[in-house]
Amino acid sequence: MRVGVPIFLFLAAAGFHTALTASLESAEKEDTFGEEVGLEQLSDLQKRDQEEFEAAQMSEAVQDENTEEENDTQEEDMTDRDGNVEADQHESESDEDVDGMRQTREHLEANVEEADETTNLAEVE
Template sequence: MRVGVPIFLFLAAAGFHTALTASLESAEKEDTFGEEVGLEQLSDLQKRDQEEFEAAQMSEEENDTQEEDMTDRDGNVEADQHESESDEDVDGMRQKREHLEANVEEADETTNLAEVE
C-alpha cells in the first residue's frame, strides 16, 4: 500500500496537469476566436462607417455644387438687372440729350428768325 500512494498521487497530478492544459488551450482558442470575430465585426463596422462617410462627402459635394449654381444664377440675375438699369440710364441720358439738342435747335431757329426780321 505504501507503493500505491505515490503512484496514485503521480496519476492524480498528471491528470490534473492534463485537465489544466486542456482548459487553458480551450480558453486560448475561445479568446482567439473572440478576437477574430471581434476583428471581423470591427472590420464590418469600419466598412459601413467608410461607406457612410463617402456618401456624406458626395452629398456635401452635391450641395456645394448646387449652392455654387445658385450663386452663379443670383450673380447673373444681378448682372442682368445692373445691365437693365445701365441701359435705362443710357436711354434716359440719350432722351435728355435729344431733348436738349431739340431745344438748342429751336433756340437757334428762333434767333435766326429774329435776325431775319
C-alpha cells in the same frame, strides 16, 4: 497503502496537468477565435462607417453645389438689379437733364421775349 498513496498522487497530478493543459489550449483557441471574429466584426463596422462617411461627404457636396448654385443665382439677380438700378438712375439723370435744359430754354426764351418787349416799348416811346 503506502504504495497506493504515491500512485494516487501521481495520477491526480497527471490528471490535473492534462486538465490544465486542455483548459489553456481551449482558452487560447477562444481568444484567437474571438480576435478573428472581432476583426471581422471590426472590419464590418469599419466598412459601414466608411460607407456612411462617404455618403455624408456626398450629401455635403450636393448641398454645397446647391448652395453655390443659389449663390450664383442670387449674384446674377443682384447684378441684374444693379444694372436695372443703374439704367434707371441714368434714365432719371437724363430726364433731369432734359427737364433742366427745357426749363433753361424756357427761361431764356422768356428773357428774350421780355427783352424784345422792352426793346419794342423803348422804340414806341
